[in-house]
Amino acid sequence: MNPKVLQLRDQVNSLESHMHSVLEDLLHNIEDSVDRPISTYPIYDKDNLVADMRQRKKAISLEELELQTDISSSTIKRMLKDPSKTSLDNFLTVANELGMKIWIEK
Structure with a gap:
């Protein structure tokens, strides 16, 4: 052949x-x-949402998350402590990078 x-x-x-x-x-x-x-969270139940984010964060280093999101590690740390003290845009960017699909309904 x-x-x-x-x-x-x-x-x-x-x-x-x-x-x-x-x-x-x-x-x-x-x-x-x-x-x-898919996890769902009531709008006022930030504790479970943040706990889920922290759990997912364990799979990636803070430095990698910083590089992938272009958000400083200190901002990400503050966000994981209290997401109400960060911008919605940063919050959604980090959540998306952690594999969380979040949408906001009016």
Whole structure:
């Protein structure tokens, strides 16, 4: 058989394997998300919201969070102590980076 055909066949097999792996990971993530329902917080229940943020913060260093959000580490520290003393924009940026989807309803 032509070497070029063999090379193409190997590439196709490699791509199929990679696609299968990506789809398996995606399916696994979907299955995991079913076990973790989206948290909701009443507007005046900042304690649970901040506790959830602190828990999620453990998975990332303060320096990494600072680099990813372009918000100073001291601001992030203050935010995690008392989110009412920070801007909504900064709060939403950090929450989003921590994987929290927050929306505000009127």
